[in-house]
Amino acid sequence: MDALDVARWQFGVTTVYHFLFVPLTIGLSVLVAILQTLWHRTGNERYLKLTKFYGKLFLINFAMGVVTGIVQEFQFGMNWSDYSRFVGDIFGAPLAIEALVAFFLESTFIGLWIFGWDRLTKRLHLATIWAAAIGTNLSAYFILAANSFMQNPVGYRLNPETGRAELTDFLAVLTNKVALVTFPHTLAGAFLVAGSLVVAVGLYHVIRNRDSADSSAYRFATKFGSWVVLVSSALVLITGDIQGKIMTQVQPMKMAAAEGLYTTESPASFSVLTIGSLDGSREVFALKIPYLLSYLGTGDPNGTVHGIDDLQAQYASQYGAGSYTPIIPVTYWSFRFMIAFGLAAAAIALLVLWTHRKGRTPTSKWLLRAGLIMPLLPLAANSFGWIFTEMGRQPWIVFGEMLTRDGVSRTVSLTEVLTSFTAFTLIYAILAVIEVKLLLRYAKSGVPDLTDLTDPTDDSDDAERPLAFAY
Template identity: 55%
Template sequence: MDALDLARWQFAITTVYHFWFVPVTIGMSAVVAGFHTAYVRTHNPAMFRLTKFFGKLFVINFALGLVTGIVQEFQFGMNWSDYSRYVGDIFGAPLAFEALLAFFLESTFLGLWLFGWGKLPEKLHAATMWLVHIGTVLSAYFILAANSFMQHPVGAQYNPATGRAELTDFVAVLTNKVQLVTFPHVITAAYMTGGAMVMAVALWHLRQGKRNGLTDAYRTAVRAGAILTLVASIGVIVSGDIQGKIMTEVQPMKMAAAEAHYETSSHAPFSVFSVGNLDGTEAKHLIQIPGLLSYLGKGDFNAEIQGIYDLQRQYQQQYAGNPMTRDEVTNYTPNIPTTYWTFRLMMGAGFASMATAILALWATRRSAMARNDGAAGAMRARWWHWMIVAAPLLPIAANSFGWIFTEVGRQPWVVYSLMTTANGVSPSVSVGYVATTLTLFTLIYAAAAVVEIKLFVRYIRLGAEAEPEPDHRDRDEDAPLVYSY
């Protein structure tokens, strides 16, 4: 491997790892805010215990996500200096907004939420978690705006004198057509993930049968998480359908690669499952739906979808002599096996997550809870254990496969149609340097994974412990703030 391959592996490993925490953070912040609001409205002690319980899990995830996210910015300057130089004028604005507005908003109000129990007016205190959630959503918006520029560059022009892309319209970057459909797709996927996490944790406690008088509370948490997962999954499907059509418009090669669609044709079929050689040139479609690829790409079952062969010839002529290409690019086709299978694994994991939510709602219906000592009796079967484990992992996997498909399917471009990935790598970084940092980051992230899992498991097992409720009516304004956990 050369430095380019190692740098790509390093960025892929650290980015996918970091993104495990992002949808959980966004989704769980909304759930915790919802539980806190329910407590303020009802003063139900069970809602208070659920708020504190899931708040602990949220804080653990937030901390690990923060630590792993910092590494991404270092890589831009160290392994991808030419890329950073090229897009710095465009990326500087949305990433600055993300740090100075969104991240400061969520981190500041998270501190107020953690230290504010019994110190802030209860409605204001509940509002701080909603502001944390708004901060996570805004953070996602600005980061996705930067990524959407890589998928469909707008609002900038290339300056041959400096060799850089220069920002000409910041609003165009923020309202990029790719951004406007990617953002709701990612956010609804995050709600789906957060709901599944809450659902799985509460299901585990119901199955254990030792609920310390919190049967109704855990049942509420299960059903709230399951409903959020199902409603969000509908948003994922709708936004994903629109995203597929935008993707076909701006990156037709990615859609063709997603199906290993080599020959241009109308009424193009979609294969749910295929076997054959890895590059897809000789494939046996075991399950195939006629016209579905045409519908996914253009909203018409009879529409024509360009094939890989025609697009390859078109791009070779269109991008010949690209000023941002050091070496002549001859292959504009992404890795077919990766794009083909990640696209299907993304959808498969998403639909499986929906199935777990439906099963959870079925298991916790009132008639089931009234029999066999509640849901524990209905969930004695061994397969429930595996479903509880799979429930939060499935949407996380769907998110990861979706991002792998999005980024691999854009290759060989790092900024689509403007700069190839090979041109973005730092020219002076050696193989030894990248190999060393790749090894160190992988080991550090593995250690962080152990810490994350141990903390999560520890606090999940403790459950919603009984704690004294804060008395917001008799606050000592001069008392020092105390960390809530």
């Protein structure tokens, strides 16, 4: 083990941990805005209660996501300084816009939303949560645009004197075809996570508190979240299909690694399950769907999908001697786990809707257990999706331009990386406990009591009203 190995583990652990909060923040911001819009349009108090209820869960998650995201910036400078120098001119623009525009937009308006319940008119207060939701989604796009440069470098030139990539076309970076398809795919995955949380919490109260005065609110939340899960699952499949075709164009090795396909085939089958050697080079048993891999990769059931061996020979000739094959078991299984966990969440959502048909109230403890684990399924799907995306690109840190081993900081020792890795892991473990306890505590508490709700248009005794977290 050397500093490069530990630096890669540290970046992987902290990034996956941070991304546990990101999709929930992205999706829940919009769902809370929709709930508040329903209250604004109908005046029905159940929507206001749900807005405040899920709004609190959104804010807890948002705060934790900000804290864990800060570490990412330090890692670039500490462990990946050569990489930072190489892509700094490219990454500087989208990440600066993300921080100065998108993040400030969401953080500013979240503050106004928190403290504006008894200060702003209903319409203006509604606008603040929509502005925060827009900022959250804009933030995601600029970050994905930067990441997409690593997958498919565009809009740059290499400076032979400095050895750095220099930005020549910012619009090309923002309209990178990888970013354009990754963004809707990521958003759909985010709504899958957020919808699952809404279902889990709502279903818990529907089954455990059937005689509650707020049962209608919980029933609505459960069905609303289930429809969000089903629609987002369909969008994940549609955008994922498009993404697979783009991926085959720009990173054919990643598609071959997803299947463990060593020889070029036309047509190519997709294996649901394969038993064989660990690297996938020898097959003992495989359950395959004919023509599917060709369709996923090319859009043609009889299309040609290039194999790992042919691509390895091509890359060795193009870039020099060395292995350009990612870790096949990781790419093969992460791709399948991503699909399986996402479909499992959709299946539970469909079951939840079925148990609510014609005004029925579910009572099954097995359904409750399935509902409680439901948010973990799309979280796992999102995590495995990113593991596949990043590990499938290896050994490149910027595809075709910079190897991962060349991006690590040369002056950082193994001991220093191990120290920071251990410290971050312990801090993240503590934050995980805090996050889970807070979410469970407030989720179990149920929707708030609105008997003390004040009229935001009433200016009487304005000076005496505290500027408070109005939940």
